Structures are given as structure tokens and as C-alpha cells.
Amino acid sequence: MVNQQFTFAVHIMTMLAFSGEKLDSQRLAASVNTNPVVVRRLLMALHAAGLLTTEAGRNGGARLTRSPEKISLLQIYDAIEPRPIIAINRRRAARHCPVSCQMKNVMTSVATSTDGAVRRHLRAITLQQVLRKVKTSAARSR
Amino acid sequence: MVNQQFTFAVHIMTMLAFSGEKLDSQRLAASVNTNPVVVRRLLMALHAAGLLTTEAGRNGGARLTRSPEKISLLQIYDAIEPRPIIAINRRRAARHCPVSCQMKNVMTSVATSTDGAVRRHLRAITLQQVLRKVKTSAARSR
DNA sequence: CTTAATTGTAATAAACACAGTTACATTTTA
DNA sequence: TAAAATGTAACTGTGTTTATTACAATTAAG
Numbered sequence: 001m002v003n004q005q006f007t008f009a010v011h012i013m014t015m016l017a018f019s020g021e022k023l024d025s026q027r028l029a030a031s032v033n034t035n036p037v038v039v040r041r042l043l044m045a046l047h048a049a050g051l052l053t054t055e056a057g058r059n060g061g062a063r064l065t066r067s068p069e070k071i072s073l074l075q076i077y078d079a080i081e082p083r084p085i086i087a088i089n090r091r092r093a094a095r096h097c098p099v100s101c102q103m104k105n106v107m108t109s110v111a112t113s114t115d116g117a118v119r120r121h122l123r124a125i126t127l128q129q130v131l132r133k134v135k136t137s138a139a140r141s142r
Numbered sequence: 143m144v145n146q147q148f149t150f151a152v153h154i155m156t157m158l159a160f161s162g163e164k165l166d167s168q169r170l171a172a173s174v175n176t177n178p179v180v181v182r183r184l185l186m187a188l189h190a191a192g193l194l195t196t197e198a199g200r201n202g203g204a205r206l207t208r209s210p211e212k213i214s215l216l217q218i219y220d221a222i223e224p225r226p227i228i229a230i231n232r233r234r235a236a237r238h239c240p241v242s243c244q245m246k247n248v249m250t251s252v253a254t255s256t257d258g259a260v261r262r263h264l265r266a267i268t269l270q271q272v273l274r275k276v277k278t279s280a281a282r283s284r
Numbered sequence: 285c286t287t288a289a290t291t292g293t294a295a296t297a298a299a300c301a302c303a304g305t306t307a308c309a310t311t312t313t314a
Numbered sequence: 315t316a317a318a319a320t321g322t323a324a325c326t327g328t329g330t331t332t333a334t335t336a337c338a339a340t341t342a343a344g
Contacts, residue, residue: 002229003302003328011245012251013229018241024319031242033233035304039319055310056320059228062215073252079268083301085227085260087144089153091175099157106275107149110215110267117263118227121256133248138240143300143331166290177333198291199341215307224332 005080008032009042010130016052017068025063035101042080049079069128077122086111087117109133147222149185149244150174151184158194159210159273166203184222191221211270219264227260228253 011032016023025036025043032039043062046052051071054062066069088107094100153174158165167178167185174181185204188194193213196204206213230249236242 002225002231004231005302006228006230007245010249014245014248015239015241026319031239031243032235032322033236034319037305037322038277038303040322041303044321054320055312056310058318058320059313060311060318073227082252086148087146089146089149089174094173094175097157097173098149098277099153099160101283102150102276102279103153103156105279106272107152108201109275110152110272113154114260114263117259118256121259123251130248130252133251134241134244135243141243144329148289148295148330166330168290178291178339182293186292197341198339200287200289201342204291248294276320 004084005042006077006082008034008038009046009076009080010073010127012039012062013046013051013064013071013127013133014040014130016020016062016064017071018134019125020050023059023098028062046076046079049075051075051079067128069126070133072123072129073125073127073130074119074123076127077119084111085114108120145224148219150176150180151188151218151222152180152215152269154204155188155193155205155206155213155269156205156272157207159213159269160276164197164201164203164205170204187223188218188221191217192216193221209270210273211268213269214265214276215269215272216261216265217269218269219261226247226253227256274282 005068012028015028025039027038028043029039043054045054047054047062050065052062052064054060086107088104088111090104093104154170157173159169167181171178173179185194187195189196189204192207194204194206197204199248226251229249230246232246236247
């Protein structure tokens, strides 16, 4: 199974940006086509990151804490805390082997810099840009 | 479980670059600290990508097809054919919802450009650089 | 020519991650 | 007080990854 949490989270954030109103997990789940509990788990992560507020009780739901141009995909990415792009071999190294002994250090640096490349890329994309793309594409297909 | 194929593959390639000789799957597996069959599966992928040759039979094993400065981490990455960094939601969209209908397109573009960022980064790192780092670090820790 | 060592590859098992689901206490509004 | 929603735990089912066993095919050594 592929991890779809980031895609789900961006979808949820885009829905909230699109509507501009408070939406409940049921409504969001219908748009993502998943279960409301899956959505609520993501809402909690996004809430912990300060990207949205949630209200319990009747007429509860979630809404963005700030406007979409002030939210980057990197912030959503970090809220979800995804697995690292490149995993490191955590096994014990073969002590007599120089390559085995150094691979962890070397690959950690490769993994970190690769992560940096992804983060720089996502930091440059705002929720506003995603929203605009959704709106113009939707308009075109009408 | 975390996918470690890329790390394993870079380790294997670095071992072959370091030794400059033919190494068998047993020897490589000892350095990576995994099973020889796991190594052989990766060797097949690396062989299919033209990065090394393998010989069956007694005194068999693998060796690089060219010098480490002509091999990039991107070539190793592509040989392994890893899962995409960002997964797309493949479920049916909610037809009445503009966001739901457009998310697949929008996220596909985000996923593609993110993949590009990773690829540009890995293309700039050569096996020679990895090898040098291993050698200098090993020398320092002696 | 026989034996031993190695790859190539299939089949299966074990460990783990993820999404889905049910359930329910808590919160809030009507 | 009832209804509707979140927060959250527990469990299930499915898919992914690595490990392992097994063995045919290949190759070199003696």
C-alpha cells in the first residue's frame, strides 16, 4: 500500500481553502473518498501544526487559520511527518569492512540533502497556487 | 517496513567501486548485513540497468561496467525503480465536487515536479564522490 | 568427468505499515 | 435533553518488504 497521507492532507486543505467555511470530517471524507476517521486523524496533525482549527460538538468541523497564500505545501508535508525519502540501513556494520563502517554516515548525508531538495521544492508551492489550479481547471472543464 | 533498496544498492555499488574486483553475493551481503538473495535481486536490477556485469558459476560474482565517476546516484535510483515520492489518490472523485475532480491532476503535477527535484539532486552525485567520502572518513577514523 | 561454488529465480514466511472500520466518551449546539 | 460532531482507542484486512529455503543452471577447479 502506498502512503497517501500527504495527498489526502493537501486535498483536505484545498477543500477548506476552496469553501472558505467550516467543514466537518464527513464532508471532507466524501470529497477524498475515504473514511471520516482517516480524515480526523489528518485534521489532528494539521491542527497540531497550527494550520487549522477544529471545533467539537454539533456544527463542529475544521477551518483554516490563515489565508491559502500564507500556507505552503512544505507546512502540510511537515504536519504529516512523512517517512524519509531515503531510508538508512540501521543494521550493525561489518567492523572489518571500511565501506560497511562508513555507509551509514555517507547515506545519512545523501538522505538529508535529498530531503532538503524536496523541502525547498515544496516550500515554493502555496495552497493558493493549488487552489487556483483547481479553479481554472474546473472552469475549463465546464 | 521501510524500503531500503536504494541504500542497499548504493552500498553494493560502493563496495564494487572500492574493491575494483569481482565480488560475489555472499561477500556483498556480509557488508550490507543482509541475505545473499536480497543482494542478488538488487544485482539483477543493477545489471538490467547496465551498471554492472554478473558471472554465474564457480568464481562468479559482479563487477562494475565503468568507472565510478561515470555513475550517478540517479542511475542507481532508476535501476531500483523505487516507488514515487508522492503517491496520488487513485479513488474515484466525487463528481459534484470541483476539488475532488481536479485533485488528481493537480497532485500529479506536484508529484512529478517533486520527483524532478529529487532526480536533479541525485544526478549531481557520483559514485566517485561517495567512494571518496568513504575513503577519507575511513582514513580519519583510523 | 566429477565436484564444488556460484548465479538466477521461485515460493513462502515473518514483520511491519497503512487504511478502513467500529465503538464510545466528550463536547457543543439547538 | 437530544442530536451531531470531534477525539481517540482498538482491531482488522491488505499490501509491501525483507528474510529464508530450495533448486536448476552455469562455470571453474581438480
